[in-house]
Amino acid sequence: MRASFFSESVRELAISASGAKAGELAADIGAGSGFITEGLVTRGLSVIAVDQSEAMLRELKRKLASAGTVDCRIGDALALPISNDSVDYAFSNMCLHHVDNPSRGVKEMARVVKLGGKVVITDLVEHDFEFLKDECHDHWLGFKKESVRRWFKAAGLTGVSVRSTRERCLSSSSCGHCRANVGIFLAVGEK
Ligand SMILES: C[S@@+](CC[C@H](N)C(=O)[O-])C[C@H]1O[C@@H](n2cnc3c(N)ncnc32)[C@H](O)[C@@H]1O
DSSP states (O other): OHHHHSOTHHHHHHHHHHTOOTTOEEEEETOTTTHHHHHHHHTTOEEEEEESOHHHHHHHHHHHGGGOOEEEEEOBTTBOSSOTTOEEEEEEESOGGGSSOHHHHHHHHHHHEEEEEEEEEEEEBOOOOTHHHHHHOOSSSOBOHHHHHHHHHHTTOEEEEEEEEEEEEEEEOTTSSOEEEEEEEEEEEEO
């Protein structure tokens, strides 16, 4: 299902922007069925995968159980079940537009990374496809890059970069009359 929304290049961009290396520890926030987690595990990282949905984490475990380096935790992106300063990277792909307070979400990600660690977010740029609110439980119709930049800075992150990628997220409404085609941004900051 994920492949029909966006391509694997999104995770390649996110992971390469982080500089993540084998042996390090990352968190994947709103991990879902493990799109980002899988890319990190393949590169030899250990991952704490957080999601509010038990069903999603069950699916993630089914896919990645043999990796042995994934710690699944049910929890809220706005109150992460992860201690302060404990991971090298906090990634989040396509979760921020589901939370009611995205600025708080960025702060939480910044809280859990170690000094020198990175927060890496890929999500939707601002759009006007209202049907995504009803059909996909989206809370926000994407974000202005300036807002994301402000939230990163307010969270105390430095060297902040927020840029559009060439990647797109595609989704059709259930009636088939509306087809969303939305740009994806990549935001990176260091603690
Ligand atoms: C669009 S999916 C993206 C999943 C995955 N990151 C990916 O790239 O395929 C959004 C995920 O965020 C999770 N989510 C939404 N709001 C959340 C919250 N407040 N705390 C934790 N997870 C949340 C959902 O359960 C869902 O698995």
